Amino acid sequence: MPGNAASQNKFRNEIARKLLHMCSFLIVVFIYFADKKTACIVIGALLALLFIGNTILLSSRFRIINDFKVKYFSFLLRDDEKYGYISSNWFLLGCFLSVLLFPKYVAMLAITVLIFGDAFAALIGIRFGKHKFKNGKSLEGTLGFIAVSWLFLAAFALLLPNAGLSFATASFIAIPIVAAAEVYSKQIKIDDNLVIPIVFGVLAVLLMKIFENFHLF
Numbered sequence: 001m002p003g004n005a006a007s008q009n010k011f012r013n014e015i016a017r018k019l020l021h022m023c024s025f026l027i028v029v030f031i032y033f034a035d036k037k038t039a040c041i042v043i044g045a046l047l048a049l050l051f052i053g054n055t056i057l058l059s060s061r062f063r064i065i066n067d068f069k070v071k072y073f074s075f076l077l078r079d080d081e082k083y084g085y086i087s088s089n090w091f092l093l094g095c096f097l098s099v100l101l102f103p104k105y106v107a108m109l110a111i112t113v114l115i116f117g118d119a120f121a122a123l124i125g126i127r128f129g130k131h132k133f134k135n136g137k138s139l140e141g142t143l144g145f146i147a148v149s150w151l152f153l154a155a156f157a158l159l160l161p162n163a164g165l166s167f168a169t170a171s172f173i174a175i176p177i178v179a180a181a182e183v184y185s186k187q188i189k190i191d192d193n194l195v196i197p198i199v200f201g202v203l204a205v206l207l208m209k210i211f212e213n214f215h216l217f
Contacts, residue, residue, distance in 0.1 A: 011126050013075040018119040020076065025115055027095055028108050039099045047092040054085050090193035097194070102201040105163040109156055109171055110197035110204070113149045113178065118196060121145035121182065137183050145179040166217040170207035174200050 031039050057066045070082045081087060094114060098107040125141025132138050153175065157168045178200045185192040211217050 011123070014122055014126055017076050018123060021091075021119055022115055024091065025112065028111050028115075031099060031104065031108050031111070036099065036104065040096065043092060043096045043099060047089070047096050050092060051085075051089055054089060058083065058085075087191070087193060090191040094191075094193045094197045098197045098201055101198075102205060105156070105160060105167055106171075106201050106204045107197075109153065110200040112152050112156075113175065113200055114193060114196045116152055117145040117149040117175070117179070118182065118192060120148040121179070133183060135184070135186055142179050142183055145182060146176050149175045149179070164217065166208045166211040167204070169217070170204045170211065171200075173207055174203035177203055 027043065030042070034042070056062055057069070066083065070077070074082065078087065091114070095111050098110045101107075102110065121137075121141040121144050124144035125138040129138025129140045131140065150172065153168065153171050156163065156171075178196055181195050181199045182192050185195040188195075
């Protein structure tokens with residue numbers, strides 16, 4: 001029973017964390033309406049402010065404020081975030097690099113996959129994950145990542161028809177590869193907030209270029 005209670009508590013905490021994470025979909029909406037330069041400036045400014053604020057909190061002078069954060073918001077924090085940089089820093093960096101490096105629709109879907117694919121991979125993995133990989137992640141979570149990401153891809157294809165068939169096909173192929181990369185992000189010691197959008201963006205752009213060169217679409 002204690003183990004079951006601990007598992008349920010972990011699941012509830014993860015739901016709270018992921019619901020907060022899903023609110024960042026507003027960034028995707030903002031990117032849609034903004035031009036590339038504006039999006040880079042705004043997201044870059046948010047990243048800089050968060051990084052500076054996080055650094056200040058970790059300094060000895062403001063340790064009491066960080067202790068307050070840990071005491072009352074520990075359910076939202078991973079162990080390494082309590083007295084280190086929170087994952088939102090890497091999330092915003094992933095968003096910034098996506099907007100900077102990739103076309104608008106690719107960046108939007110890359111960030112969407114990061115938000116929702118990663119969230120459902122964690123929730124499904126904790127709740128239903130029975131077939132575990134060596135690093136603790138599960139096959140069920142990975143399949144959840146792929147399924148949810150494909151659902152959002154379908155929504156993008158319907159709502160953003162101007163993105164084109166090559167974009168939809170490239171994204172469809174890229175998503176399972178990104179899911180596999182997410183599984184092993186800890187082994188390569190790169191935060192999955194960077195692995196997911198960058199791997200997705202590179203694959204999507206590369207595949208679209210291949211389709212274009214072979215006149216497939």
